[in-house]
Amino acid sequence: MNKPIPVSDFHAYPDVHGRFADYGGIYMPETLMPPLEELTAAYLALRDDPEFIAEFERDLKHYVGRPSPIYHAERLSKKIGGAQILLKREDLNHTGAHKINNTIGQALVARRMGKRRIIAETGAGQHGVATATVCARFGLDCIVYMGAVDIERQKINVFRMKLLGAEVVPVVSGSKTLKDALNEAMRDWVTNVADTFYIIGTVAGPHPYPMMVRDFNAVVGREARAQMLEQYGRLPDVLTACVGGGSNAIGLFHAFLNDREVAMVGAEAAGEGIETGRHAASLAAGRRGVLHGNRTYVICDDQGQITETHSISAGLDYPGVGPEHAFLKDSGRASYVGITDDEAMAAFHELARTEGILAALESSHAIAQAIKLARSMPKDQLILCNLSGRGDKDVQTIAAHEGITL
Amino acid sequence: MTERIEQRFAELRKHGRKGLIPFVTAGDPIPDATVAIMHALVAAGADLIELGVPYSDPVADGPTIQHSSERAIARGVGIERILAWVAEFRATDATTPIVLMGYLNPIEIYGYARFAEQARAAGVDGVLIVDVPVEESGSVERLRDAGIRQIFLVAPTTTELRLAAIRKQAQGFVYYVSFAGITGATQLDPVEVRRRVDHIKQGGDIPVAVGFGVRDAATAVTVSASADAVVIGSALVARLAEAEDAESAVSVARDFLAPIREALDLAAAA
Numbered sequence: 001m002n003k004p005i006p007v008s009d010f011h012a013y014p015d016v017h018g019r020f021a022d023y024g025g026i027y028m029p030e031t032l033m034p035p036l037e038e039l040t041a042a043y044l045a046l047r048d049d050p051e052f053i054a055e056f057e058r059d060l061k062h063y064v065g066r067p068s069p070i071y072h073a074e075r076l077s078k079k080i081g082g083a084q085i086l087l088k089r090e091d092l093n094h095t096g097a098h099k100i101n102n103t104i105g106q107a108l109v110a111r112r113m114g115k116r117r118i119i120a121e122t123g124a125g126q127h128g129v130a131t132a133t134v135c136a137r138f139g140l141d142c143i144v145y146m147g148a149v150d151i152e153r154q155k156i157n158v159f160r161m162k163l164l165g166a167e168v169v170p171v172v173s174g175s176k177t178l179k180d181a182l183n184e185a186m187r188d189w190v191t192n193v194a195d196t197f198y199i200i201g202t203v204a205g206p207h208p209y210p211m212m213v214r215d216f217n218a219v220v221g222r223e224a225r226a227q228m229l230e231q232y233g234r235l236p237d238v239l240t241a242c243v244g245g246g247s248n249a250i251g252l253f254h255a256f257l258n259d260r261e262v263a264m265v266g267a268e269a270a271g272e273g274i275e276t277g278r279h280a281a282s283l284a285a286g287r288r289g290v291l292h293g294n295r296t297y298v299i300c301d302d303q304g305q306i307t308e309t310h311s312i313s314a315g316l317d318y319p320g321v322g323p324e325h326a327f328l329k330d331s332g333r334a335s336y337v338g339i340t341d342d343e344a345m346a347a348f349h350e351l352a353r354t355e356g357i358l359a360a361l362e363s364s365h366a367i368a369q370a371i372k373l374a375r376s377m378p379k380d381q382l383i384l385c386n387l388s389g390r391g392d393k394d395v396q397t398i399a400a401h402e403g404i405t406l
Numbered sequence: 407m408t409e410r411i412e413q414r415f416a417e418l419r420k421h422g423r424k425g426l427i428p429f430v431t432a433g434d435p436i437p438d439a440t441v442a443i444m445h446a447l448v449a450a451g452a453d454l455i456e457l458g459v460p461y462s463d464p465v466a467d468g469p470t471i472q473h474s475s476e477r478a479i480a481r482g483v484g485i486e487r488i489l490a491w492v493a494e495f496r497a498t499d500a501t502t503p504i505v506l507m508g509y510l511n512p513i514e515i516y517g518y519a520r521f522a523e524q525a526r527a528a529g530v531d532g533v534l535i536v537d538v539p540v541e542e543s544g545s546v547e548r549l550r551d552a553g554i555r556q557i558f559l560v561a562p563t564t565t566e567l568r569l570a571a572i573r574k575q576a577q578g579f580v581y582y583v584s585f586a587g588i589t590g591a592t593q594l595d596p597v598e599v600r601r602r603v604d605h606i607k608q609g610g611d612i613p614v615a616v617g618f619g620v621r622d623a624a625t626a627v628t629v630s631a632s633a634d635a636v637v638i639g640s641a642l643v644a645r646l647a648e649a650e651d652a653e654s655a656v657s658v659a660r661d662f663l664a665p666i667r668e669a670l671d672l673a674a675a676a
């Protein structure tokens with residue numbers, strides 16, 4: 001492991017080149033560099049524009065339903081017998097996950113930039129649905145790229161996107177999953193740069209996306225920090241969140257980064273077990289590389305070819321991870337662990353039975369990690385876990401996994 | 407021989423000829439045919455060869471090159487084998503420049519120092535790493551230090567400010583991407599290409615090669631009016647994909663390139 005880098009202000013990242021120390025940057029073909037520069041300039045201006053901020057906050061409140069509550073999972077905590085588990089309820093947002101925070105923000109940026117054609121990639125379909133939703137809301141054209149394999153796995157979300165007026169384009173190249181959908185969206189963007197805005201669904205991609213997507217999701221941590229002080233008179237001892245590309249995790253973590261007494265643990269998908277090679281734990285088991293425009297931790301073979309990942313939750317099934325998480329890992333500020341499919345499934349059932357909440361399979365990884373941590377922590381300590389989405393979308397997957405025909 | 411690229415463009419200029427640069431994916435369609443294909447391309451009039459290093463996630467490439475990369479990867483083609491092929495080619499061709507074209511991650515994982523030293527020793531003259539713009543060229547400093555030329559892309563979207571930065575760092579030649587799009591697409595606008603290439607050339611005397619959308623003798627001749635060289639990739643890769651054995655791949659390469667060479671020379675003489 002690398003030696004931790006001393007950092008005085010975690011909120012000072014990224015720098016103007018989009019770098020989080022050694023990670024991030026803009027590794028993109030020349031054709032897309034000018035549009036990325038244009039986007040960065042437009043976004044940096046809007047970020048400080050009171051009118052834009054008010055517009056964003058208005059939609060978060062009236063359309064998304066923010067603030068989302070912090071809920072004390074009391075029966076679950078009691079059953080485990082350790083630290084108290086608190087849930088940040090992003091599952092209660094419109095469309096059922098944190099993804100909408102980002103898509104509203106980016107759609108507003110697109111509108112300000114005068115771009116009326118929106119493209120997006122999606123894996124599980126959650127980001128696709130969140131993008132289709134805001135495009136309907138703002139009257140923008142929406143094209144969603146989705147791997148042919150994922151289209152087969154996530155039929156309901158494909159239909160939801162179509163109901164919302166989006167065009168879903170199957171991607172048949174490579175492994176026909178999320179990473180290939182991202183590649184295809186990039187190819188569309190390169191071809192249609194003049195009128196098209198690309199809404200990336202997580203804190204990956206080239207600068208300014210990791211920064212911009214983080215900023216839009218950072219509302220989660222800002223709210224949570226204030227709610228903790230108000231409801232509990234103190235900050236939590238530990239934060240947990242699942243990490244696919246890392247947008248819900250950085251969304252929760254960001255406001256707390258300079259509160260050194262708050263520990264942070266990201267839960268990656270260990271799939272069938274890291275030792276089997278069938279996982280998607282880029283930080284816990286990958287290596288430093290470059291993927292989709294940024295330097296980060298990636299899952300690839302000795303030839304540098306990006307390899308197929310595995311997770312029961314399509315939303316975590318990604319061979320890279322946002323560069324800010326790579327930086328937080330190396331700096332020692334956050335740690336990242338793998339949670340297997342089976343552990344996530346067990347946590348899903350535990351939460352359903354003790355609290356009456358069906359968590360998304362992605363979020364169930366964070367719940368599993370919270371349960372693990374709680375066991376070894378005293379009862380008066382607080383774990384704040386990001387319940388990033390609701391599990392309605394996953395009931396078919398869960399049934400299939402358990403051999404049940406609906 | 408450290409100046410093969412510069413020498414080649416100087417010769418072209420001296421003789422009033424236009425450069426012809428075929429692109430082939432290393433190891434496709436048949437790994438063992440790559441060296442023979444390279445020699446055949448030179449025999450048919452190639453001035454420089456772009457050898458594609460296959461990558462799993464080629465965001466700037468259309469279906470033809472994506473699929474050729476997938477085939478090569480499936481056959482286990484990686485940097486080590488590609489460098490061995492370059493060395494084998496060099497054993498009997500000491501003058502034709504070779505540029506490796508690809509994406510950063512395979513080189514990053516191979517190791518910059520190791521790549522720089524071995525590529526140099528094998529006889530690689532330059533690299534064109536599609537996802538390394540000028541801003542990130544620090545990543546491949548080791549390669550530059552070893553004498554491997556950094557070829558940069560210029561696109562229709564490139565601003566004046568960026569063009570100035572690219573000119574400062576460019577080595578060998580610059581590769582002008584004829585339209586905003588992916589390889590294998592066909593929306594070439596000859597008037598616009600000419601205007602842009604003339605503009606790039608006004609700012610200095612680095613040669614300009616034009617690629618993307620060049621697919622046959624006619625498009626090559628059109629583009630060569632302003633450019634110093636033309637690059638032909640997808641059209642050749644698509645033909646090669648149909649070859650059933652090494653022998654037919656070699657004749658496909660030769661038969662495809664020779665008429666384009668002839669047309670370019672005719673147009674230059676006219």
Ligand SMILES: Cc1ncc(COP(=O)(O)O)c(C=O)c1O
Nearest residue numbers: 126244245246247248315362389
């Ligand atoms: C509910 C939920 N949580 C988490 C994720 C993973 O993404 P990220 O790591 O960017 O939060 C997804 C992605 O689809 C999701 O739907």
